[in-house]
Amino acid sequence: MFLHTPRVAIVHEWLEHFAGSERVVEQLLLLYPQAELFAVMDFLPKEERKFLNGxxxxxxxxxxxxxxxxxxxHYLGLMPLAVEQWDFTGFDIIISSHHAVAKGVITGPDQLHVCYVHSPMRYAWDMQTTYLRQSGLQSGLKSLYLRWLLHRLRNVDVRTASGVDVFIANSNYIARRIRKVWRRHATTIYPPVDVENFALSTNPRKDYIVVSRMVPYKRVDLIVSAFCRIPDRNLIVVGAGTEYDKIAALAGSAPNIKLAGRLPQEEMVRAIQGARAFVFAAEEDFGIAMVEAQACGTPVIAYGRGGALDIVNTSKDKPTGVLFDEQTPEAIIEAIHEFERQESLITTHNCCENALKFSATAFRTHIKAIVEKSYDQLFSDNATLEI
Known part of the structure; x- marks a missing residue:
């Protein structure tokens, strides 16, 4: 336990929009309201700054x-240098919210550095080839420069891992990534999800639904292609993005597929509450949308990689959905049939109960416990931290 009120610093990469990683910062600020906040840059619009409380x-x-x-x-190559320039003298605890460079801050032997990892830099590690291909940068001078820059970032990424005392991963999948690229152990604490605003509904459920940004890696195209082949099942597609025209062309004039575009929050929640199942085909580090669906009591049919393995319970005891093994329309169709065979066992109550372990309250409780335990260990006779 703390003998005095610790001085806390919270480090975030950049503030551009209030999204998933910013929700983590929001909860850290609720847990440590006296903390000082650091970010490489802050371009949050006024209407999204409420969580900062001034x-x-x-x-x-x-x-x-x-x-x-x-x-x-474009200044990513300078950001490791930027985070090294902050002076954390006088702080007791530094908590970094990391997906690129935040963990690279410099701390001393009497300071606890806890790093909450959304993901190691995917585009610098195992996703480099995919990133370059999707960006059309497989060859040429710009490609050569980016490959050199990503090489430098990998070196920095490994070096700065040694300055972290305790790693926390947002899913078991990210814990495995941390072990792979940094050779460090990480404790999994699921990110906070606003489950209170996705209430359980007992209304009749009819259509399948996908809610997603329409970008390539989300693989909404696979879901639409699957439902084109099963015209007796209806699909509602909610979302917008660079792939919208492609998705619309795939759906064509299929009467069982409705493209709803981007919906206001309340309408989106009602659509999920009325869905027979929520279909998800991406490989995500976590996947907040799946938790939101579960909070509504909606079963999830998802690609069985990444965070879906933490979110969807497929055991015989209180199942909440079905997973499929391949990102293909055929695998999705088979998963839908499997879900319909098990549908009577996948109850709305089980789905809602499953979502509670991802609540903001649970997040703050677990973070507080690990920070206090780690801080005590830092100043114990045994100075080796292994949480």
């Missing part, structure tokens, strides 16, 4: 570089 954000020199508001990702 707190000042300490930014880096990248904030002031030319055109940084629009092109700040």
């Amino acid at each position: 707190k000042k954000v300490n930014t880096s020199f990248v904030q002031k570089l030319p055109f940084s508001r629009k092109f700040f990702r």
